[in-house]
Amino acid sequence: MANRKIFTLFVILIALLFTACVNSNKNEASDHLDDTDMIASTKLTDENIGEMISSIPNPVEMSSLLQKSGVVYSQELLNPANNLSGYNTNFKKALNLGVYGTDLVYMNIYDRTVATLQYLRNVKDLAGDLRVGQFFDYETLNRLSESSKNIDSVLFITNSGFDKMSRYLIDQKRSNIAVLISYGTWIESMYIATNVQTIPPNKDIIYRRIAEQKVILENMTLLLNNYRKDPNFADLFNDLLDLIKAFDNVKIQHIYIPPTIQEINGSVVIIDNSRSEIFITQEMVDEIAKKVSEIRTKIIS
Amino acid sequence: MKNLLIIVFFSTVIFAGKLNAQCGDALLDACHSKLGETRFLKSFPVQLEEQKPGTSLPVVRYSIVFNAGTTYRIFACNAQEFPGKVIFSLNFQDKLLVTSFSIDSKTHFPHIDFPCNMSGLYHIDFYFEEGKKGCAVGVVSSSK
Numbered sequence: 001m002a003n004r005k006i007f008t009l010f011v012i013l014i015a016l017l018f019t020a021c022v023n024s025n026k027n028e029a030s031d032h033l034d035d036t037d038m039i040a041s042t043k044l045t046d047e048n049i050g051e052m053i054s055s056i057p058n059p060v061e062m063s064s065l066l067q068k069s070g071v072v073y074s075q076e077l078l079n080p081a082n083n084l085s086g087y088n089t090n091f092k093k094a095l096n097l098g099v100y101g102t103d104l105v106y107m108n109i110y111d112r113t114v115a116t117l118q119y120l121r122n123v124k125d126l127a128g129d130l131r132v133g134q135f136f137d138y139e140t141l142n143r144l145s146e147s148s149k150n151i152d153s154v155l156f157i158t159n160s161g162f163d164k165m166s167r168y169l170i171d172q173k174r175s176n177i178a179v180l181i182s183y184g185t186w187i188e189s190m191y192i193a194t195n196v197q198t199i200p201p202n203k204d205i206i207y208r209r210i211a212e213q214k215v216i217l218e219n220m221t222l223l224l225n226n227y228r229k230d231p232n233f234a235d236l237f238n239d240l241l242d243l244i245k246a247f248d249n250v251k252i253q254h255i256y257i258p259p260t261i262q263e264i265n266g267s268v269v270i271i272d273n274s275r276s277e278i279f280i281t282q283e284m285v286d287e288i289a290k291k292v293s294e295i296r297t298k299i300i301s
Numbered sequence: 302m303k304n305l306l307i308i309v310f311f312s313t314v315i316f317a318g319k320l321n322a323q324c325g326d327a328l329l330d331a332c333h334s335k336l337g338e339t340r341f342l343k344s345f346p347v348q349l350e351e352q353k354p355g356t357s358l359p360v361v362r363y364s365i366v367f368n369a370g371t372t373y374r375i376f377a378c379n380a381q382e383f384p385g386k387v388i389f390s391l392n393f394q395d396k397l398l399v400t401s402f403s404i405d406s407k408t409h410f411p412h413i414d415f416p417c418n419m420s421g422l423y424h425i426d427f428y429f430e431e432g433k434k435g436c437a438v439g440v441v442s443s444s445k
Binding site: 051159164205256275 | 326329330333340341342343344345346362363364365366368369370371391393396398399401410411412413414415416417418420421422443
């Protein structure tokens with residue numbers, strides 16, 4: 001009987017230890033960012049937040065565009081890997097998880113797989129600190145990164161990991177963390193796009209893509225506004241308002257013409273007869289680049 | 302007793318993950334093979350209850366920004382343990398552009414390819430044929 005009690009106690013202890021391990025945070029954040037939604041105003045539902053986050057472009061798109069346009073790879077644009085040690089708050093960790101995630105994608109698209117190791121480790125460490133490390137199979141990613149043949153698999157595991165992580169955070173009532181990660185991801189994409197060396201053949205394409213980001217500013221504003229009671233979020237929100245001003249004169253006009261649908265080899269292909277006309281000048285790009293750079297400096301410093 | 306406790310404990314731990322995995326993250330991993338020559342961008346979980354008589358068809362809508370100059374592919378993978386077969390449609394504002402199911406021929410198309418000429422916020426609706434209960438994951442990828 002006594003043995004049975006001891007064994008039961010042992011099992012309970014193991015269960016508690018297991019839970020503690022899952023929830024452990026080996027690098028405890030020094031701030032008290034409440035990573036539940038309790039502080040959020042109830043303007044947006046979790047469903048709204050999930051939808052808005054999913055509308056934010058994946059960094060693969062911007063990096064692929066740069067690479068396809070012949071833009072030269074610039075390692076110096078990335079957030080230095082050794083900045084990691086300075087991120088001691090959950091707020092900074094979440095933002096820079098997004099930043100390093102984008103850097104990782106950028107490096108992979110440019111086939112800099114060997115150099116990704118430290119960035120991969122940073123993503124793993126930050127995700128672990130935020131208790132979402134389970135979404136990054138570091139060992140597999142590390143192994144796959146050894147060959148450039150595996151880039152698509154690496155990108156799938158990384159990006160689907162970010163998708164799953166975001167949904168998990170929202171389910172766990174930690175959508176503020178999900179929003180910060182998404183914002184960091186997007187700002188880093190914008191920073192890279194607005195700071196790469198452009199040459200005439202690719203300049204228009206890249207400027208056009210920068211202008212197109214105006215479409216998501218509204219969702220981004222709503223997302224940050226949702227947590228504005230938190231002073232850290234309020235700062236991000238105010239900085240975003242400055243960026244919105246920089247986009248003020250960028251014009252996007254949609255000219256909708258119904259599409260033509262074709263069935264080719266059993267698949268549906270749409271012939272998109274619509275087009276968008278975009279107006280952006282060098283001065284506007286410079287102003288956007290300046291604001292993005294200011295925001296990004298605050299995030300990574 | 303000892304063995305029973307061990308079994309209960311480990312079964313709880315293992316099955317807590319397994320049950321979620323079938324209709325959820327594992328489904329997305331299984332969908333990886335359908336990417337073909339495209340590159341993964343976003344995933345959209347879809348889980349809907351059976352349509353009840355007299356109610357509208359259950360639909361889940363997601364928004365996504367598409368950029369001109371990129372060819373996007375939209376496809377979905379069904380969780381086999383549910384009866385519903387997923388249908389998806391692409392919309393711009395309130396205009397239906399295309400759907401993955403032909404009502405006339407009762408054909409499900411495996412994917413929709415969309416060479417985008419007009420940048421903007423699009424919507425993808427997911428629902429299940431005949432309003433059956435279903436689980437799926439939608440994926441948007443782009444050409445390399």
